[in-house]
Amino acid sequence: MNIKDSIDITVIGLGFVGLTAALGFAEKGYSVKAYDSDIYKTRELSKGELPFHEPGLSTMLNKHLNENLVLCDSLEESLSDAKLIFICVGTPYLEGAGLDLSMLLNVVKDICRFSSKDAYPSIIVKSTIPPGTMRTKIKPVVEDCGLRVGQNIGLAYNPEFLREGNAWDDFMHPDRIIIGELDRVTSDSLVKLYESFTVPYAQVSAETAEMLKFSSNALLATMISFANEQALIAEHIGQVNIPELFRLLHMDKRWSGSPAGMINYVYPGCGFGGYCLPKDTLALKNAANQHGVEAKVLNAVMEVNLDISEHTVRKVIRSLKHRDEQIGILGLAFKPGSDDVRYSPAVGIIEALLDEGCTNLSAYDPMAMRNFEEHYGYPLKMANSLDEIVAGSDICVIVTAWPEFQVLTDHASDIRIIDARYMLENKEASVLVN
Ligand SMILES: NC(=O)c1ccc[n+]([C@@H]2O[C@H](COP(=O)([O-])OP(=O)(O)OC[C@H]3O[C@@H](n4cnc5c(N)ncnc54)[C@H](O)[C@@H]3O)[C@@H](O)[C@H]2O)c1
CATH class of the missing domain: 3.40.50.720 (NAD(P)-binding Rossmann-like Domain)
Incomplete structure (x- = not known):
């Protein structure tokens, strides 16, 4: 039997991440069921219309709808025969309280309710979550439902690095696939699933994967604030041509190459020193x-x-x-x-x-x-x-x-x-x- 026939995928939450992932897996030849609790969104999607702007997705939606991609009206329906269940619901920031995990935890609870103890489904979180969430929040929810991770259910964190506006290309051609592992069966199934993407993959602890997603975004945010602070200082000093300053800064050859030499500076140690x-x-x-x-x-x-x-x-x-x-x-x-x-x-x-x-x-x-x-x-x-x-x-x-x-x-x-x-x-x- 073709490996693709034996992996039934469910994607829950059809925003930028979920819809792109669902269509990406469909394009790779997998059979995908998808569910979103927003009935208006599902209605539009089932007419072949995108509820948001994202280049490339419309063509893919119309190519795969009712073929490799089936939209479901209920969570329960989307879970029938599911082997790999990807959760892509939102995890918005709540002022003073960190990320709101309530949508995610509710979905996990519902999945466990509908899961049979004999089926060994795997729940794979793609939503962005704080380090430690899989082991200290999601695993206990699963176990409270009478399921045992590694025995009759699997768990993994598989962070998504796509950028809106470039989501399709980023999903289909990622830099690397990260598998935050809690049980070997799920982790190995993900390696098989992503084989056809022919990119490097890493099976790491769930915490490493969770932290990586945050480190990646924090690094980008730091660089932006750094650039903005430089421009702020330059404006106050006066006579500094700011676009030229940055154009010349970017000419440093440490930015080029794959990987770029600049990675030397993004590595921990015991501090920087030297004359400069x-x-x-x-x-x-x-x-x-x-x-x-x-x-x-x-x-x-x-x-x-x-x-x-x-x-x-x-x-x-x-x-x-x-x-x-x-x-x-x-x-x-x-x-x-x-x-x-x-x-x-x-x-x-x-x-x-x-x-x-x-x-x-x-x-x-x-x-x-x-x-x-x-x-x-x-x-x-x-x-x-x-x-x-x-x-x-x-x-x-x-x-x-x-x-x-x-x-x-x-x-x-x-x-x-x-x-x-x-x-x-x-x-x-x-x-x-x-
Ligand atoms: N947007 C990005 O560029 C991006 C990139 C990487 C990671 N992420 C992360 O991925 C996650 C999803 O991001 P997004 O931009 O796709 O969010 P989104 O808000 O566009 O989509 C989330 C979807 O989940 C649905 N949903 C909520 N509760 C549900 C439930 N109980 N059952 C089924 N569906 C439900 C919503 O209706 C919505 O359509 C977030 O954690 C985000 O931080 C986003």
């Missing part, structure tokens, strides 16, 4: 102040940089058995490939550890040890090699993502390592400049 980023960010913040603009984005950028350094120190302190333990600082340069130690994150971390009474500190850096000794007079024992520092330390903290530290993956079980650059579990991270 801290100094120039502070200088622009001051220039903005002098021109009567409070640079809120830049203030926050500097604050977070301090917070992340303190966070790293707290992690080290928490994992010490006592303050006399030998702490190895791995990396003194502000970034790998450089011997520059000006404003290096290592400086703040070493100072804070000394303030905390940790006096047994040693350090190793492939290039920057001499510079560090010349610039700062900290009581640090410099090691001659990575092996030496690892052998002589109770705990090691990776402060600079030097690629040669990657070998520590093999030591991970022998020594305590605080990987403040998140490089050991991500080989690609060791080439990131940040």
Whole structure:
């Protein structure tokens, strides 16, 4: 039997996301049942008319309506034979209360009511939800209905990244498919379902998938506010040609490529340092102040940089058995490939550890040890090699993502390592400049 014949899909909620997904799966040859509680919307759709403007969807609706796509008048009808049930209802923001999950939770409850314990249907949420929702809110609702996730019902979070105005193309040609997994059966069924999209996919924890959707939008929002704050400062300074400023900013070759070099900067660590980023960010913040603009984005950028350094120190302190333990600082340069130690994150971390009474500190850096000794007079024992520092330390903290530290993956079980650059579990991270 063709795999497509064995996967019956139901889509609930036929807005931008749901209708696009329903038509997308229909276009891929799956048999799709769809339901929306808004009878006016369903009525229009059943006449082949779109209730909203979205390029490309009208043609697809008229191609698949009553063929691969069947519109249902009730939720119960849409669920008959359903194997994969996609929920795409709205999750609007409620002032002061976060996202309103009531529509989503009600649909989940209703699906469980109509589901047979023998059928093993899978509920897949596409609506955007806060991290933790699948495990702490949706799973309990399902289990309260007497169903057991992984035994007679499946759950997964499958975030949608489409953009309105480009929904069809984004859905049919996504950058990647993310499967937030709660049970293997559902997760593997989704891998099969999306096989024909021939794009990379990742099976991750539900929380990773939920967080990814938020991180993605928060990054975009931050970049927009950043650009707007820059324009605000520039306007107050005067004589700055703002469109030209941004045109020239975009010519930085780190924006181009696939993936673009700019990803180097969108990776966590223990803070930025070096001669330029801290100094120039502070200088622009001051220039903005002098021109009567409070640079809120830049203030926050500097604050977070301090917070992340303190966070790293707290992690080290928490994992010490006592303050006399030998702490190895791995990396003194502000970034790998450089011997520059000006404003290096290592400086703040070493100072804070000394303030905390940790006096047994040693350090190793492939290039920057001499510079560090010349610039700062900290009581640090410099090691001659990575092996030496690892052998002589109770705990090691990776402060600079030097690629040669990657070998520590093999030591991970022998020594305590605080990987403040998140490089050991991500080989690609060791080439990131940040
Ligand atoms: N619009 C986007 O660009 C976009 C992109 C990615 C993710 N998302 C997320 O996807 C979700 C849906 O977004 P949208 O823009 O498609 O929303 P939408 O408001 O356009 O559509 C939601 C649909 O769900 C229906 N609905 C509500 N309760 C229902 C119920 N009990 N049974 C059946 N249908 C019901 C509504 O009638 C409506 O047609 C949201 O969580 C949103 O944040 C949206």
